[in-house]
Amino acid sequence: MSSSTETDYKFEGWAGLTADACKGEMSFQSFEPKKWDEDDVDVRIQYCGICGSDVSALSGEWGPVDKVAPQICGHEIVGEVVKVGKAVENDLKVGDIVGIGAQSDSCRECESCKNGEENFCTKQTITFNAPYNRGSAASAGSVSRGGFAKYWRGPSRFAISVPSTMDPASAAPLFCGGVTVFSPLSEYGAGTTAKNVGVIGIGGLGHFAVQFASKMGAEVTAISRGENKKEDAIKLGATKYIATGGDVKRGIEGHQRSLDLIICTINPEELPIHDYLPLLRPHGYFILVGVVPKPLAIPAFSLILANIKVGGSNIGSPAIIRKMLDFAAAHDIGTKKSPSKYIQKYNMNDINKALPDFRDGKPRFRFVLVNTDNGGKL
Incomplete structure (x- = not known):
């Protein structure tokens, strides 16, 4: 034409x-x-x-x-x-x-x-x-x-x-949806420098993140409120699954310092980010791709003691x-x-x-x- x-x-x-x-x-x-x-x-x-x-x-x-x-x-x-x-x-x-x-x-x-x-x-x-x-x-x-x-x-x-x-x-x-999570996974070394990756939220973004991270060679931990997405997460490539329920602090017990990178795909009105940060190893990254309306409240020591970085990623x-x-x-x-x-x-x-x-x-x-x-x- x-x-x-x-x-x-x-x-x-x-x-x-x-x-x-x-x-x-x-x-x-x-x-x-x-x-x-x-x-x-x-x-x-x-x-x-x-x-x-x-x-x-x-x-x-x-x-x-x-x-x-x-x-x-x-x-x-x-x-x-x-x-x-x-x-x-x-x-x-x-x-x-x-x-x-x-x-x-x-x-x-x-x-x-x-x-x-x-x-x-x-x-x-x-x-x-x-x-x-x-x-x-x-x-x-x-x-x-x-x-x-x-x-x-x-x-x-x-x-x-x-x-x-x-x-x-x-x-x-x-x-x-795909590139929103592929971009930070690629940038922050999923499967290479980030051997263990966590994905918070197994939905429209999170299900892509689990697939990509696992295919990049990372061990993937899927993190969701309940157990109803566990079967899907495992099929998509997750090797571990954490159901936090209504209490994130209690839900992550036994998994502290197990992850190098977390991709957070959820967008609640308010995110208790400080409750998730103990999952990260020293030098770990917590990357937001879900838009959380209320400002994040992060105690400084949560970042300082383990040299943790919090950031975002744009398409x-x-x-x-x-x-x-x-x-x-x-x-x-x-x-x-x-x-x-x-x-x-x-x-x-x-x-x-x-x-x-x-x-x-x-x-x-x-x-x-x-x-x-x-x-x-x-």
Whole structure:
């Protein structure tokens, strides 16, 4: 297809107009895509995962929904390239299967961008409800539109090729949920310097963390409130399981100083982080990827006595996403040979059922919306 701004397809999707959107009030309508730049691609969306960030935005947690409506959310996108610009990056061509995650542009000029860490760019554009700050005079200021739609348009640098051996439906949640945990596991040496890894929360993020850490060669301890996820955790690669119940201090007895790295994926209103820190050996890392609303309360001696570090991790750059996809393909995580057993598919036309189900805590562990009319398979 040419690089003309005209297309023979429509940009239509499921939009949130009010804070009742996630209660089954999404509206299917046309929308204005990003103004075309010659480094852009158009993607025919086949699959899009549902992430907690989508629900937060559509529920008004990030501000009044109607002030930025229509909100076309969704940022775990997989589909087929149907149009490329004259300055397309990543050697993309029509027919390629690509994915787009939580970020769809960056400034390209700051230190982070030049270092290949675009996810730390202070002028980045997230994949929905955000202005594009770079590009032509026409496109700058365009609002990003996400994957709860038939088509996506955006900068080709952030459209990452999906390995041909990957199951595209299984790949979709990797573009946010997967890379969110793969990035810190890789950075902090899971399986190498961090031989023993703990994962707090066995859910949409945690189940990926257990798989990745075990395939990286680490001994994995899954940590959850109850026993109901133990069987899944063991199947995913955990060798130990701690059920904390309602008392973390008591729950971790006998496991003190057993871990080199902890990835915390939960997002309770308040996190008793000081109760988890005794699990770490000296020089250990406690890394948060779940957003905890209330400030953390950490006694200084908890950090000083064992030289413990507490930090966070923010999604992943295009380079890290490629590394993750190659790792997943090489280790049979979500491949066509071994598609994920932990995704539940909904026809995208049933989004008004899927979103309330998501809010009710029904995913085990990821929901994926499918555009069957675009080639997606339920």
